[in-house]
Amino acid sequence: MSGNGVRGPADWHRAWGNYDDEALAALASTGLLRRAGKDVEAGKVGWHPDGGAAAGLVAADGQRVELAIQGPGGARCDCPAPGICKHILAAALWLRAPAATDAPAAAATEGATEAGQAGVLDEVLALDQDALFKAAGTAAVRKAAGMLAGLGRVDIAEQGAVLVIAIPELDLVCRYVAGTGYEGMVSGAAPRLAKALHLLALAAVWHAHGRVLPWPAQAGTAPSDADTTPSTGGVSAEERRFLLHARALVHETCAAGWSHVSDIAAPQLRALATSARVESFPRLAGLLRGLAGIADLLAARDFGADEAQALQLAAQAHALIHALGAPAAQADPALLARLRGTARRSFEAGATLELLPLGSYWWEARSGARGLTSAFWDPQAGQVRQAVLARRDDSDPGFSKDGAWARHSLWPGAGAAAALAGKALVLEEPRLAEDGRLGTGGATRASTQPAWLLRDSRWQEAGFDDWSALREAIAGTAGLLGEPLDMVLLRPAACEQPQLDEAAQQLTWRIRDRAGRSLTLRLPYEAWKAARLDNVEAWAASGDTIAGVGARLERGGQGLLEPVTLLVGRDARVHPVSLDFEAGQARPMLATRIRRMLRGRTAPAAAPAVRGHGRVVHALLAQLERKAMSGHLHLARRDDELHALRPTLLALGLDGLAHLLARYLAAPDVGRALALYHAGQTCLELDTGFL
Incomplete structure (x- = not known):
């Protein structure tokens, strides 16, 4: 009954x-x-x-x-x-x-439905919060309170008698049905997470309508906190069970082979990412979301899908899961907190952020995504911050390269990226996304000030003017504990003229630091980068003082640093130049030769030369990638080419990698293959080949 x-x-x-x-x-x-x-x-x-x-x-x-x-x-x-x-x-x-x-009952139902249509939002806002917290339970309340502060966009819509609450970053859609209360909510969340996520959805509705949330003391956090930092205590038994489940799913997906991944893989990984976020593992959640995105492309046979990137993310996730459960992490709360990661999405309430615009660059991905990234120097944090305007595909005809540069506003008061040249920027109520990028739009407001003087101490201390310090900074971002770094600000003491590397189909540009050490920047040719190649050559020959270079970093043994913006001296002030949009005075010759040379060709550019140990590590990773594509990571034949690599690794002093290879060949399985691949990737990250 x-x-x-x-x-x-x-x-x-x-x-x-x-x-x-x-x-x-x-x-x-x-x-x-x-x-x-x-x-x-x-x-x-x-x-x-x-x-x-x-x-x-x-x-x-x-x-x-x-x-x-x-x-x-x-x-x-x-x-x-x-x-x-x-x-x-x-x-x-x-x-x-x-x-x-009977008819009276039907009429009563119709009246109830109409009432629900008129007031389902009011019903949610009028819920007894104390009773709701009691129904959810202490664990769910703690998890919901911990996530609310770092939550991004929430979409709320009334559909008849149903209030639909969508949280894109969690791939979650909750439905509150009029008259059924909290316990009647439905979503695609896993049953063990439903209470916390449904409570989070309701809390997001209240928060969006300016309601104060009287979280009980046992929640352990307040939603007004700007920084959502997971508990630094050891991994609990429940969290260990989740990590075992996460590792099993990652292994299962890899075992099937990335070239014929199933349609269910992406939804499973996405649900796992949501669980990781709820269980206070934001860093793992980010890896799993990225892996789910690649699985989607692979399942759809998208031309931009990359099996090697899928294996790389799977290996990082496997390594992180292992590290989270390791005794060292349990004994060191600070280490465990770094492995968990944080979900910081905003600065302190009322904060302001002073930034120097470094210019913007356009990018296009093989998946069809495209966008404009604007870079800024943050003197308080001593780092480059970026804001992105992007689209996943061509579904928005109003979004174009020139339109994003000249018409799409980053923040109210700032205007488009093109309008920021020659100015400094002050942001009020800035927001940070989980990946460290600046959130555009929202409640953030901007105002402009005169650009910094070249003699300003903030500029004199910005970026890197010592390439040995640059090497250390890049090496320090490698591995599980490294923070993402994809753009650096360089302040060269001298710049040579760009040179054409016909074999590699690219321009190379040497710049020197204050000690005279040389650093090679490279611009590989791609049709959509034609303006960038033209403009870097023209500006280098223009005679203007090049005070800084904004360079994109691509990790690995090749160590590609690609200039995308310049900072030139103009009227004794720092002026940004966006190489994709702003032409120099000199006539470009080398980039024109590249285009003439490649006219009618479809072959990709030749890869730059890699040093000896890099070639061996690349060969190792390539073998594992082929196995991962076919689902053969758990197999190793006697004539496997991997056997021949071990003596070379030992001869090069890569003993740790040689040991992991021997362990894998002795008893091949997916877990050991992922550990070996991650170690190889870390070796390449530590090798800054451009210096």
Whole structure:
């Protein structure tokens, strides 16, 4: 029996009648809902003879469904299927139909639905928060409170009697159904996470409408905190179970082979990323989200899909999972906190951020994504910060290279990227995304000031003017504990003229630091980079003082540093030059020769030469990538080419890598292959080959 005091058909209509098809599909699947609808159409659903509406019992295709006042999520069926079955869905569909009751009941239901349509948002805002916290439980309250502060955009929409709450960064859509309360909410969240995520969704609605959230003391955090830092305590038993599950799923996905990844892999990885965020593993969540994105492309046979990148992220995730559970992390709270990562998304309330614009650059990815990245020097943090305007594909015809540069505003008060040249920028209420980038739009407001003088101490201390310090900084970002670094500000003491490398189909440009040490920047030719190649050559020959260079960093044994912006002296002030958009005075000759040389060709540019140890590590990774594509990471033949690499690794002094290779060849499995691949990648990251 339901035991909830509901006795009439109209009462069940009020409790169940507001669940639309989308809400019901979120409980199970669209296919199961379709089959349930066919049972209703065939007349296989009605009140059960053992008590009917008074007892809250429905007969559906020969099964007995016990209704619950909180909706289908609390119902029970006597069939052997676990969770929400076809019969529960059929009962929900049948209870929506007026034929299920007499006319007065139907009228009552119609009135309830209309009331729900008019006030489902008001109903959510009027919920008793103390009762809600009690229903959710201490663990769910703690998790929801910890995530709310770092939450990004939340989309809230009323759809009839349903309030739809979407949280894009968690790939989560929750539905609150009028009249059913917190316990009647539905989403695609895993059952063990549903309480916390549903509470988070409601809290986001309250927060969006300016409601103060009186979190109980046991929540352990306040949603007004700007920095959401996970607990620094040891990994709990529940978290260990999650990490084991995460490792098993990553291994399972790799074992299937990245060249024929299944359609279900991406949703599974995405759900796992959500779980990682809830379990206070933000860094792992980011890796899993990236892996899910690549799995989507691979499953769709997208030309931009990259199996090697999938293996790289899987290896990083495997290494991070192992490190999180290692004794060293349990004994060192600071180390564990760094491995967990943080979900910082904003500065202190009322903070301001003073920035020097470094210019902007355009980029295009093989997946079809494209965008404009604007770089800024932050003197307080001593680092480059970036803001991105981007689109995943060509679905937005209004977004173009020239439009993003000249028309799309970054923040109110700042204007487009093109308008920032020759100015300094002050941001009020700045926001940071999880990857450290500046969030555009939102509540942030901008104002401009005169650009910095070349003699300003803030400029004299900016970036790197010592290439040995640059090497140390880049090497320090390698491995699990390294922070992302994809752009650096260089302040050269002297610049040579760019040179054409015809074999590699690129321009090379040597710049020197204050000690006279040389650093080689490279600009590989691609058709969409033509203006960049022209302009770097023209500006280098223009006679203007080049006070700084903004360079993109691509990690690995080749160590590519590609100039994308310049900082030139103009009227004794620092003036940014965006190489994709601003032409110099001199006539470019070398870039023109590259285009003439490649006219009509489709072959990719030759890879730059790699030093001896780099070649061996690249060969090792290439072998593992081929195995990962076919799903053969767990296999190693006697004639496997990997056997021949071990003596060379030992001869080069790469003993640790040689040991991991020997361990893998002795007992090949996915876990050992991922550990070996990650170690090889770290070796390449530590090798800054451009210096």
